[in-house]
Amino acid sequence: MNLVLCYSPLSPFCRKVRMAMEFKGLPFSLVDTDRLEDLPAWNPRAEVPILIHSETVVCNSADILAYLDRLSPQAALYPSDAAKFADVRTWERMADTQLDAIVTTIGNWHFADLPPMPDGLMQAAKRDLNTLYDRLQERLFDHEYLCGDISAADFAAYPHVASGAALGLKFDAQRHPDIQRWLKVMRSRPEGASDAQAAKDWWANKDSKSVDTERINWGTFRLEWLLANGHTDWFAGQVRLAKVLWSCGPNSNALNSPIAPDWAIAARNQSR
Ligand SMILES: N[C@@H](CCC(=O)N[C@@H](CS)C(=O)NCC(=O)O)C(=O)O
Incomplete structure (x- = not known):
């Protein structure tokens, strides 16, 4: 099986897919993705993860996980029962759209060259995450x-909860003891261990990486969270300074790929 995963250990969505692939015991190779424009723009939004399986290209982590289950049903990531499937998707979506919006937004200040964090953002992150941690605790209690069973929901949530702990956004061990227990279990699984190792290797070699620390792709839900917390003017300043990496529009990152496919070259020519 010729599976290639375009991956960055900085990306919670890539971490989720890699862990899920290891859990399923699928052999794959990694294309390490420091600069997305160095890749053929397989994804029109120029985002990772991207899974390439011979002629088939799959973007978006949840779609990749669903594809993997169809490719290889053993160690299923989603249950076949309809109601249980909906439950897994609910928690996966909570991780992808809510946990990510907060944790990855704050994480941007740890790797990128950004002006100081706007006032109140860290407090807002703690407040909004606490609500999500309460929901996780309630679920993990029983x-x-x-x-x-372990599922896509755990692989989706784990990178955010683990990174939150490292970014000063840890859950409260007294109030959320079952998150603590679950995190420990996830960490000690083989997929958790290789996820941690990949992050460690990346940070140890940070200086040799060509990741764009000047411009940030804020992503849909992250940007929504930032704006919902009143930081419109701050963001507008970043746009004016051309510090934003876009997934759509005339300056879309996909159009910047030096080896962009035909549709991207046509779009680039039209927008100039
Ligand atoms: N909904 C997508 C989101 C993927 C995403 O936001 N990827 C980020 C990294 S975490 C990305 O590639 N951003 C573009 C960039 O950083 O240039 C998924 O689940 O795969």
Whole structure:
């Protein structure tokens, strides 16, 4: 099986897919993605993860996980029962759209060259995450994993909860003891260990990486969270300074790929 994953250990969505692939025991190779424009623009939004399986290209982490289950049903990431499937998707989506919006936004200040964090943002992150941690705690109180058996929901949530702990956004061990228990279990799984190792290797070699620390792709839900917390003017300043990396529009990152496919070259020519 010729599976290639375009991956960055900085990306929670890539971490989720890599962990899920290891859990399923699928062999794959990694294309390490420091600069997305160095890749053929397989994804029109120029985002990772991207899974390439011979002629098939799959973008978006949840779609990749669903594809993997169809490719290889053993160690299923989603249950076949309809109601249980909906439950897994609910928690996966909570991770992808809510946990990510907060944790990855704050994480941007740890790797990128950004002006100081706007006033109140860290407090807002703590406040909004606490609500999400309460929901996770309530669920994990009587579930070993988020949806009973380990599933896509756990692989989606784990990178955010683990990174949150490293970014000063840790849950409260007294109030959220079952998150603590679950995090420990996830960390000690083989997929958790290789996820941690990949992050460690990346930070150890940070200086040799060509990741764009000047411009940030804020992403849909992250930007929504930033704006919802009143930081419109701050963001507008970043746009004016050309510090924003876009996934759409005339300056879309996909159009910047030096080896862009035909559709991107046509779009680039039209927009100039
Ligand atoms: N909904 C997508 C989101 C993927 C995403 O936001 N990827 C980020 C990294 S975490 C990205 O590639 N951003 C473009 C960039 O950093 O240039 C998924 O689940 O795969």
